[in-house]
Amino acid sequence: MSVARFWRETLRRYNLGASKCPDCETVFFPPRPVCPRCAVHRKSIAKMEPCQLSGHGKVYSYTIVHEAADGFEMQVPYVLAMVQMSEGPMLTGQIVDVEPSQVKEGLEVKASFRKLREEGEGGVIHYGYKFAPASQAPKAP
Amino acid sequence: MKAAGVGIVSYGTYVPRYRITPDEIGKVWGVDGKAMGKNLNIHSKSVPSPDEDTITISTEALRVAIARGKIDPRDIGALYVGSESHPYAVKPTATVVAQAIGATPSLTAADFEFACKAGTAAIQVCMGMVSSGMIKYGVAIGSDTSQGAPGDALEYSASAGGGAFIIGKGPVIARIDATSSYTTDTPDFWRREGQRYPSHGGRFTGEPAFFRHVTECAKRIMSEQGTKPSDYQYVVFHQPNGKFPQRAGKMLGFTDDQMRYGLVTPYIGNTYSGAALIGLANVLDHAKPGDHVLVVGYGSGAGSDAFDITVTDEIATYDRSTGTPVQESLESGTPLTYAVYAKFRGKIRLSGS
Numbered sequence: 001m002s003v004a005r006f007w008r009e010t011l012r013r014y015n016l017g018a019s020k021c022p023d024c025e026t027v028f029f030p031p032r033p034v035c036p037r038c039a040v041h042r043k044s045i046a047k048m049e050p051c052q053l054s055g056h057g058k059v060y061s062y063t064i065v066h067e068a069a070d071g072f073e074m075q076v077p078y079v080l081a082m083v084q085m086s087e088g089p090m091l092t093g094q095i096v097d098v099e100p101s102q103v104k105e106g107l108e109v110k111a112s113f114r115k116l117r118e119e120g121e122g123g124v125i126h127y128g129y130k131f132a133p134a135s136q137a138p139k140a141p
Numbered sequence: 142m143k144a145a146g147v148g149i150v151s152y153g154t155y156v157p158r159y160r161i162t163p164d165e166i167g168k169v170w171g172v173d174g175k176a177m178g179k180n181l182n183i184h185s186k187s188v189p190s191p192d193e194d195t196i197t198i199s200t201e202a203l204r205v206a207i208a209r210g211k212i213d214p215r216d217i218g219a220l221y222v223g224s225e226s227h228p229y230a231v232k233p234t235a236t237v238v239a240q241a242i243g244a245t246p247s248l249t250a251a252d253f254e255f256a257c258k259a260g261t262a263a264i265q266v267c268m269g270m271v272s273s274g275m276i277k278y279g280v281a282i283g284s285d286t287s288q289g290a291p292g293d294a295l296e297y298s299a300s301a302g303g304g305a306f307i308i309g310k311g312p313v314i315a316r317i318d319a320t321s322s323y324t325t326d327t328p329d330f331w332r333r334e335g336q337r338y339p340s341h342g343g344r345f346t347g348e349p350a351f352f353r354h355v356t357e358c359a360k361r362i363m364s365e366q367g368t369k370p371s372d373y374q375y376v377v378f379h380q381p382n383g384k385f386p387q388r389a390g391k392m393l394g395f396t397d398d399q400m401r402y403g404l405v406t407p408y409i410g411n412t413y414s415g416a417a418l419i420g421l422a423n424v425l426d427h428a429k430p431g432d433h434v435l436v437v438g439y440g441s442g443a444g445s446d447a448f449d450i451t452v453t454d455e456i457a458t459y460d461r462s463t464g465t466p467v468q469e470s471l472e473s474g475t476p477l478t479y480a481v482y483a484k485f486r487g488k489i490r491l492s493g494s
Contacts, residue, residue, distance in 0.1 A: 010240060014237075014240055014241040015243055052243075073491075074191040074484055074485065075190075075191055075192065096190060096192065097158045097190070112197075112201065113197050113200040113201055113204070113241055114192040114193065114197050115191075115194055115196075115197060116192070124232075125229070127196060127197065127200075127237060127241070
């Protein structure tokens with residue numbers, strides 16, 4: 001991914017920037033410039049309100065990845081999940097700080113700011129959201 | 142240096158979830174790790190995940206501080222991140238953190254570096270900018286994911302974590318009544334440009350470095366403030382291991398009871414720039430109005446920054462429940478084997494690397 005392309009997405013990747021239809025109050029992530037749900041779409045043009053997701057949600061479905069994508073070799077096996085955010089949008093993200101066997105549908109999670117990937121050893125580092133269990137406190141060794 | 146009307150408006154910390162014990166490290170290198178841990182007074186140290194670094198730790202800590210203090214990020218006029226493990230040699234940590242909390246673009250931001258005291262130096266700069274009226278709030282972060290070379294004594298202590306403090310005029314949960322510094326050119330610990338692991342002067346890191354700077358700085362601020370050790374409910378020192386701060390405290394006349402909350406390294410290791418700040422956060426997690434706190438940071442190279450702090454009535458209504466309390470970070474954690482730790486910390490040479 002080019003530096004500029006990722007940079008354009010920092011609002012949503014860093015801050016879960018979304019948009020809300022002022023008419024039907026549906027929240028969209030990534031933010032949309034127009035509400036596709038309202039019968040008269042054009043009425044929402046230039047009226048969509050920018051907002052920020054709280055970062056809280058529940059695991060809707062998930063998979064455990066054993067064959068890593070490039071750059072994720074050190075994290076195998078890792079969990080990739082569809083997370084239903086409390087505001088409504090469904091996001092895809094990695095579930096971190098948890099044993100894969102402990103991830104279940106309905107698990108409450110919260111967004112965590114993490115390193116997403118690096119463009120090689122000398123390249124730019126991309127950051128953004130992942131998800132971690134909302135409450136956990138394993139006992140210290 | 143006396144300070145007027147400046148203090149801590151809010152604070153937050155972040156400590157990665159994983160832990161490794163000195164025993165586990167010692168097994169790999171043929172060393173009695175349990176004895177090493179006992180000598181250093183370290184039971185375990187924190188380990189960052191492969192997707193955590195100084196930028197992510199700083200951001201998570203600051204997000205807690207903002208949520209607890211109900212701060213509008215647009216009121217932050219300066220943001221400084223002190224660390225010796227900034228992910229980029231050129232490209233600021235502070236800009237990513239500022240963007241991630243929604244404080245951009247109307248603020249000044251920079252990265253600080255002074256071994257383990259870059260975070261306390263950032264607090265001093267924020268105090269000056271707030272006092273002069275240049276900004277409403279200044280953010281000072283101390284955060285690190287430091288490494289010791291495999292098999293080196295540092296490997297038993299070097300860990301990861303960070304603390305974020307929002308400095309302002311009010312309402313403050315803790316007043317910073319004075320700050321004082323003690324700085325000399327003392328080469329006790331360093332890392333040259335391009336080198337992966339730091340070097341140190343062994344025992345030279347003790348008497349002429351840590352102990353001289355910490356004790357002289359503490360004496361200086363107490364002399365300036367007209368105070369003595371018994372005037373403080375709590376004291377926090379920089380803590381490269383669990384033993385040095387205890388000994389410095391004894392040398393100055395502080396008791397174990399005064400150090401009990403400020404000493405966090407025995408459970409999470411040496412978080413470098415984060416160490417004194419996480420210790421202070423744990424004190425504030427437990428403090429009550431009127432408590433008097435002395436903080437003395439230390440950075441190799443070398444220097445100490447001290448702060449005379451008084452907890453205010455605001456602490457009684459301040460939200461200390463948001464985020465993970467420091468005590469919970471000390472008591473929780475997922476243990477790692479040395480093999481997984483080595484993988485997480487990039488100590489394994491991979492094909493093509």
